[in-house]
Amino acid sequence: MLDYSFTYAELEYFLLILVRVTAFVYIAPFFSMSNTPRNVRIGLSIFVAVLLFQALPHQSVSYDSLLGYLMIVMKEMIAGLLVGFAANLCTSVVSFAGHIADMEVGLSMVSLLDPATKQSASITGVYYNYMVMLMLLISGMDSYLLKALAETYTLVPVNGMIIHREELLSALLEFLSDYIIIGFRICLPIFAVMIILNAVLGVLAKVSPQLNMFAVGMQMKVLVGISILFLSTSMLPTAATFIYDQMKRMVSTFVEIMML
DSSP, rough: OOOOOHHHHHHHHHHHHHHHHHHHHSSSSTTTTSSSHHHHHHHHHHHHHHHHHHSSSOOOOOOOHHHHHHHHHHHHHHHOOOOOOOOHHHTHHHHHHHHHHHHHOOOOTTTEEEETTEEEEHHHHHHHHHHHHHHHHHHTTHHHHHHHHHHHHHHTTOOOOOOHHHHHHHHHHHHHHHHHHHHHHHHHHHHHHHHHHHHHHHHHHOOOOOOOOOHHHHHEEEEEEHHHHGGGGGHHHHHHHHHHHHHHHHHHHHHHHHHH
């Protein structure tokens, strides 16, 4: 017969593991998509927490009162949120690149509801977002994120998190500089072609002033922009690899900040 008995200390330890895993699943890319059923996310959190509880060596959690245990729960929740937030920051680059591309093409006023975030997003941003998420599944980055979460319990044990605000702020500022560079690299083909097209339209406006270049230019920008968007799809795997490398570096940096 299976023995399902457990002590009160083991229950406390399991609940702390569940809090960190649930916070991670709530904010991490792919797992936090709003079109994923809520029951699936809850079941995944419990399943991963049970596996980690069986694999990790059990340790006693010392606290003086209910408020002390609540503080430990808050620390575990912040630890899970930081790990997931570090990965989610890198995937938000594609939305930034999509906004830049739509501004150049002339589709910046056209927006739709992104089912992944339930926020208003540009057409190109949603396209980039789903392509990057698809490559995330193909490349196995979802497994890497779960492995990184499991590794945090070795580097940052339960009730062992220490946040250093200076190092955290420095890491965020360093990422913001890379954020703009990565975004422009993704939309660079559209950006460069639109600059050339604007120069050509300017020359044509001087050569033949009788032509309405405003009406012609809007149609040409949309047509050329959409064409370059699909022609540059083959470059997205390289951009996605760059994003995933940045994601690994950010997750490692945030874990190092919590274990200093």
